Amino acid sequence: MLFFIALFLVSRGYGGALQFASTTQRVDAASDTKFVESAFAFKNVSDQTVHIKNADAGCTCMGVGFEDKKLTYAPGEGGVLNARFKVGSYQGKVTKPIHIWMEGDAENRPSYVVNLEVFVPVMIDVNPKSVRWDLGDKRTQTIVVTMDYKKPIHVKKVKTTNEAFGTELVTVEKGRKYEIRVTPKVVDTPGLTVIQIETDADVARQRVQQAFGVMRSPK
Amino acid sequence: MHTFCQIGLVAAVTGVGAGVSWVLNPYEPPGSVVCDPTRIAADQICAADVPEGALWIDARSREEWQANGVEGSILWNFDAGEDAMEMEANAAMALMDAQMAVVYCGSEACGTSRQVAEKVNDLGLGKEVKVLFGGWEALKDSSLVR
Numbered sequence: 001m002l003f004f005i006a007l008f009l010v011s012r013g014y015g016g017a018l019q020f021a022s023t024t025q026r027v028d029a030a031s032d033t034k035f036v037e038s039a040f041a042f043k044n045v046s047d048q049t050v051h052i053k054n055a056d057a058g059c060t061c062m063g064v065g066f067e068d069k070k071l072t073y074a075p076g077e078g079g080v081l082n083a084r085f086k087v088g089s090y091q092g093k094v095t096k097p098i099h100i101w102m103e104g105d106a107e108n109r110p111s112y113v114v115n116l117e118v119f120v121p122v123m124i125d126v127n128p129k130s131v132r133w134d135l136g137d138k139r140t141q142t143i144v145v146t147m148d149y150k151k152p153i154h155v156k157k158v159k160t161t162n163e164a165f166g167t168e169l170v171t172v173e174k175g176r177k178y179e180i181r182v183t184p185k186v187v188d189t190p191g192l193t194v195i196q197i198e199t200d201a202d203v204a205r206q207r208v209q210q211a212f213g214v215m216r217s218p219k
Numbered sequence: 220m221h222t223f224c225q226i227g228l229v230a231a232v233t234g235v236g237a238g239v240s241w242v243l244n245p246y247e248p249p250g251s252v253v254c255d256p257t258r259i260a261a262d263q264i265c266a267a268d269v270p271e272g273a274l275w276i277d278a279r280s281r282e283e284w285q286a287n288g289v290e291g292s293i294l295w296n297f298d299a300g301e302d303a304m305e306m307e308a309n310a311a312m313a314l315m316d317a318q319m320a321v322v323y324c325g326s327e328a329c330g331t332s333r334q335v336a337e338k339v340n341d342l343g344l345g346k347e348v349k350v351l352f353g354g355w356e357a358l359k360d361s362s363l364v365r
Contacts, residue, residue, distance in 0.1 A: 034299070058329030060280045088335070089303035097330050106251075106328065112321065114271060130311075130343040159309075192338050196306045210304055211309045 017046035017098075018112060019074075025083075026117045031149070032203045033087050033120070040081040040098075044073040051103040061086045061133050062096055062116070081117050089205055094118045123149045123206045124199065130212040132184050138187045143180040143211050144172075145197060152176060153201045162193035165213045182213050191216045238305040252327070264321060264335065264349035266357045274317035274346075275363075276337040278309065280312065287355075289323075291364045295335050308333030310339065314346050323351035323358065 022123040025038040045051050052071040055064045062201040067080040085097060095117050101108035124147055147153040152175020158167050164186035180195065198207040232362045255264035269275075275292035277284040281301065284294045295306045314320060315317050324332040330356050339348040352355060357365050 018290065058326055059331045060325065061331070088297040088299040089301070090297045095330065128343050129266065129341055130346070132343075190315075192312055194311070196304075201335055205303070208304055210346070212308075212342065214315070216315075 017044055017048065017050045017102075018042045019045045020112070021203055022113060024115045024117060027119070027213050028089055029118055030087055031123055031206065034084045036087060036118050038083050038085075038116055039067075040083070041078065042081065043078040044075055047075050049074050053101040053105060055081055055098055055100045056099045057083070057096055057116075059096070061088060061090075062098070062119045065156075066097055066099070076079055081114070085116060085118055087118070087120060090118070091120050091122050091206075094120065101166075121148070123147065123201055123203060124153060124205075124209050126197065126209050126211050128211070132214045132216060133184055134188070134216060134218055135190065136187050138184055140183040141213075143182065143195070144181065145178040145209070147176050149201070152200050157196075157198040159196050159198075160193045160213070161196070162191055163192050164189070164215070165193040165195075167195060167207050180211070186215070187215065187217060189215065191215050208212045254352045258351075259352045260275060262310040262350055263327070263352045265352055266361065266363075269349075269351070270318060271287070271323050272318035274313050274320045274329065275354075276308075276320055276322040276339070278322055278329075278331040283325070283355075287359070287364050288360060290365055295322075295338070296331060299329070307338070307342070308349065311342055311344060314344050317346060319347040319349065321349050321351050324354050326354040326356045327352065329354055 003217040009034050014066060019042060021041040022210045024143055025040060027036050029036050050073050054065065055066065057064055063084045065082055065115060067082060070079055073079055083114055086098060095115055098114050098116065102111045105111050124145060127144050131143060145155060158180055160167055160171045164184060166183045166185050168181040170181060172179055182195065193213045195211040199209065201207045256268060258264050259265065275289040276295050277288045277292045278296050280296065280298060281294060293309050295310050322332040322339065332354065336348045336350050337338045
């Protein structure tokens, strides 16, 4: 009976032939970084030669590949999975899983998952991202813009896409903190405005920020 | 009799093994996505449970969205060549009239849809947002895709 149970377990592949030095790699990116690269070292700790079918991050933002394009590993042999992440407009903490299929794995059942964690600094914080009113409400609401960067970032201009909302820019601390006071001018019609905040940040993709104002119908 | 007992024992052990294997790895036809609402994460939704009036958000590439995105969906991804502000503003405007938002990317393995869902939540517009279990793979045979 024990023989059959053991045979069953082996046939299910419960073995974990590949052992990764770390299944999570953490990388700090600079604000203007375009690409982040990392590597996952592994070793075949089984007593059989293993064949890797594929590795994929499931998004166009990440390219992955095995060093020397090697997919077959003898017992005790080590290898490296390389990953190259395109930062794009990602900000904050980004976790990207990379799935690895062995020969024989079903399409929806990769044998391994490793993770690349990338930290992209958020230079400009806009809080809250949206201010909302119900019809009839004409209060002024405030959006706070806070800079977190090695040098000052100034708000140069604030504009709205909808004339039903007015804005006033207040400097709390030049280069560090600003307030945008938003007041609806029309309170009997639902609508949305995009509040565009232009700064002099030297990182192009973070130079323009936006927030939203919404006059909504009652539910 | 002894032989029959042995045969019966082998059959019983095999049956137990097959049963355990079926519970742990239920059969799924190749290429299909089976969604059990009781076993998915709290931030996910099965394709069959998405209500009328939901805003579909495609987190794949622009080429994929244009080729076979959900009819009426909007695009929101983090690709370097895209205008992030424009996609965010489009989403905010589309959400005004939507009951909720459902984000999908290429497959269950893709993590971009969760990150886009976070961005939708960060808009602070008070709309519920879910990630589609199975991604586009769960939709590809439906009438929803172009």
